Amino acid sequence: MKNLIIPIMLLLLTSCTMIPEYKRPEVPIPKEWPKGEAYESLKLSEKSTILKWNDFLVDEKLQEIVKKALSNNRDLRLAALNVERARAYYGIQRAELIPAVDTTGSGLRQRVPVELSNTGKAETLSQYSVTFGITSWEIDFFGRLQSLKEMALEQYLAQEATYRAVRLSLISAVAIAYYTYATDKENLNLAKQTLKTQEESYELIKKRYEVGVASEIDLHRAKTQVETAREALARYTQALAQDRNTLELLSGEPLKDELLPEGLSNIKPPKDISPGLSSEVLLNRPDIIAAEHTLKAYNAQIGAARAAFFPRISLTTAIGTASSELSGLFGGGSRIWTFQPQAIMPIFDARVWAAHEAAKVEREIAVTNYEKTIQTAFKEVADALAVKGTIDEQIDALNGLVNSLRETYKLAKIRYERGVDSYLSVLDAQRALFQTEQQLNNLKLAKYANLSTLYKVLGGGE
Structure with a gap:
């Protein structure tokens, strides 16, 4: 039997595969990034500059929080467990190619009645055996198991890429x-400062009203500014608490106060990055890599579906010893062996044809999903580049507007105090200044957030 197993193993190693030749689908996006007024100020380098995350995010406090998130975040932990599960399934499928060798020991005592006995007498029969061999091992001549192994491997690699995307x-x-x-903290500080200024103005106007210099309508107008600042103060206090909750959820643990920023002016912005000249950089995105591995998995599934049309050959072998007495189990002449090959040839099985059609449809679905993932990635990068190409100009414009409004507010106060103008001019100038300062802070947030998004949609660094 040993002489038979070795040739069978050699045949297995040289078995064919019916997996279709894989060809990467054409990339359904332009080779270059969009062009137009929104992208004119961009400085694209010949080579994409994708830094490691701790080189891109240079703020030390932020780096500490990211490290905590990478260690404690439950979503990332679930993604890692999915990778381990896919790896285990791949190990199971790969093991199907190798015969399972088992040792079996059995004993039997049986009473045979007179009516069934060959001797015409009731008797008790005993049989003991110990065998060592292979139980129903499928010999993969047509690559069915090999195709399933390749499918499991690609699914494992897809999960690994998905983990990188989640990370x-x-x-x-x-x-x-x-x-x-940091932005909401900056706006909260701005609201506190504005409230203090408005309360001082209100008290001043109240005194002027009491001596008959200011009108009652000016007093109420000053009061509206105080209440506006109070509302903003409460709103940003609430937003700040929610922001902290979000950070602690992402990091997976409570954060100390010293790790939180005091405002936009106290943080280090992320480094600038370039996507390069060619959109082919998107092929390195983890989600696109995962989509391609999924496509390869369904391509391998077609090979398994094709192999199902061919004979399935299995082998059962055993060698051992048997005796009617337990003491004679290992005595001379007790040796036994079995060699049982089996071939099953499908003649008509509608399930085989249906499975083959389903496998082809699943591959087409995977192709479509792969192409859609690339198109979505291109749009995400294009949108981020459009923001990147225009955000600095918006910030410069708002900086200029804030400076002008500060001067307007200053002059309006002087004119009101000298009786040249009404308090309505002061009110309008202060309201516009407060709103524009908040808008400027939010625009700076948009710039930093967009850089973080661009880093993600380009695939990041290792």
Whole structure:
């Protein structure tokens, strides 16, 4: 029997495969990034500059929070467990190619009645055996098991790439949450300062009203500004608490106060990055890599479906010893062996044809999903580049507007105090200044968040 097993193993190693030749689908996007007024100020380098995350996010406090998130975040932990599960399934499928060798020991005592006995007498029969061999091992002549193994491998690689995508999304989410906290903290400080200024103005106008210098309508107008600042103060206090909750959820543990930023002016912005000249950089995105591995998995599934049309050959072998007495189990002349090959040839089985058609449809679905993932990635990068190409100009414009409104507010106060103009001019100038300062802070947040998003949609660094 040993002489038979070796040739069978050689045949297995040289068995054919019916997996269709894989060809990567054409990339359904332009080779270059969009062009137009929104992209004119962009400086694209010949080579994409994708840094490691701790080189891209240079703020030390943010780096500490990201490290906590990478260690504790439950979504990332679930993604890692999915990778381990896929790896285990791949190990199971790969093991199907190798025969399972088992040892079996059995004993039997049986009473045979007179009517069934060959001797015409009731008797008790005993049989004991110990065997060592292979139980129903499928010999993969036509590559069915090999195809299933390749499918499991590609599914494992897809899960691994998905883990990288989740990890990258987590880093970006933590960065955006950190910058959002800094912005709301800046706006909260602005609201506190504005409230203090408005309360001082209100008290001054109240005194002027009491001596008959200011009108009652000016007093109420000053009061509206105080209440507006109070509302903003409560709103940003609430937003700040929610921002902290988001950061702690992402990091997976409570955060100490010293890890949280005091405002936009106290953080280090992320480094600038370039997507390069060619959109082919998107093929390195983890989600696109995962989609391609999924496509390869369904391509391998077609090979398994094709192999189902051919004979399935299995082998059962055993060698051992048997005796009617337990003491004679290993005595001379007790040796036994079996060799039982079996071939099953499908003649008509509608399930085989249906499975083959389903496998082809699943591959087409995977192709479509792969192409859609690439198109979505291109749009995400294009949108981020459009923001990147225009955000600095918006910030410059708002900086200029804030400076002008500060001068307007200053002059309006002087004119009101000298009786040249009404308090309505002061009110309008102050309201516009407060709103524009908040808008400027939020625009800076948009810039930092967009850089974090661009880092993610380009695929990040290792």
